[in-house]
Structures are given as C-alpha cells and as structure tokens.
Amino acid sequence: RKEVEQDPGPFNVPEGATVAFNCTYSNSASQSFFWYRQDCRKEPKLLMSVYSSGNEDGRFTAQLNRASQYISLLIRDSKLSDSATYLCAVNKNSGYALNFGKGTSLLVTP
Amino acid sequence: GAVVSQHPSRVICKSGTSVKIECRSLDFQATTMFWYRQFPKKSLMLMATSNEGSKATYEQGVEKDKFLINHASLTLSTLTVTSAHPEDSSFYICSATPGGGGETQYFGPGTRLLVL
DSSP, X not given: XXXXXXXXXXXXXXXXXXXXXXXXXXXXXXXXXXXXXXOTTSOEEEEEEEOTTOEEETTXXXXXXXXXXXXXXXXXXXXXXXXXXXXXXXXXXXXXOEEEOOXXXXXXXX | OOOEEEEOXXXXXXXXXXXXXXXEESSSOEEEEEXXXXXXXXXXXXXXXXXXXXXXXXXXXXXXXXXXXXXXXXXXXXXXXXXXOXXXXXXXXXXXXXXSSOOOOEEOOOEEEXXX
C-alpha cells in the first residue's frame, strides 16, 4: 500500500460547483497533514494545514479522520482559478519530511 | 511569507557532466532542508533530508554518491547530480523549514534538469 493515496481524478467541474477530494495515508503515527496546490510546471504551494478539529479558509474546508486515516478537501463555489493539481501531504515518521500523494487534477470550466 | 530560491531554474547538460543546484532560504535560517524530485505526472518524491553541519539523510533507493548534498550554512543547501544521465532528467525541488520548530515547509521554485 502506498503511503499516501489520492483520488485518481481528473475532476472536471463547472464554475460554482462544489468539489471534494479525499486522501488516505498508511502511517497511523503521522501527525501533520497538509493540502498543497501545484500549478503546471511550478512548485507546490501550501493551501492549508489540516487540523484534527477540521478547519476552514474561505471556500476551502479541510477535514481529518484519524480513525479511518483519511483527510479531505472541500472546495465550494469553484472558480476558474482553482484549476490546478491538489496534493495531499503527510509527514514521514516523526520528522518534518513529507510524503506526497500523486495529486488530483481539477479543471474548472466556464 | 518565507522565501526560498533555487538556482538555476533550468539546465540542459550533456550526459556525463555534473550539475549543481543551489537552494537558499532568503529571509530565514533553515536548519533543515529537503530535496524532492518530481517526474512528469508523478508525485514529489523525497530524495534526502539536508541538515546544516551534518551529513544528509537519504531515502531508500537514492544513491548518496550520485546525489551529493552539502548544507554548509543555515541558508544554503546544494544538490550535485554527478555524472548525469538522461534518466536523471526531472524537476528537482527543495524546501526549507525554519529553525526553532514549526512544521511549515517553504518550497523553492524548482530546477528543471534535462540531460541529453
């Protein structure tokens, strides 16, 4: 089993739609969880950290389910500019190094 | 936010040459830096953890003699791809974590390497 797995995608949604991504991780000892956004041929940029209680940042909501070892990202009212690849990241072992999922591609269409 | 730079942004070289990539934290000190590699349509794969003043820790399957890492100061880590081959062509990205704790990693813009 891969350490971090994500929805295969791609997701094609119209503007204004709500879209959700899931990500599962295998290391039950992981403590830090993140969603990154990566545009084509660019470096990943931190979208948001994921906290146990769940957290929201504008149109973006992240949830963590430790029992089932998955995290999710919900994007409401999708914008064209949300088109990108979304990477789930989980810390390796006890340090700060990250394991990334393959990413889920999102295309928001007019 | 914190800024991490990489140089060069892209490089094309002949097979057999060595290529050095620099990663700098511009406005913070980074006791730990990470080097990742990303092949087209694949995820970022951690290659090694670079610790200032000590040897790098390499991930399983990454040849330490091929990918030389030096973290000589709190703001600079270098990755040297020695005797590069076409299969080393990839997108190399570094990230840095500020010293003193905190888990946020700040990524450099990446270096695109093409070995002919």
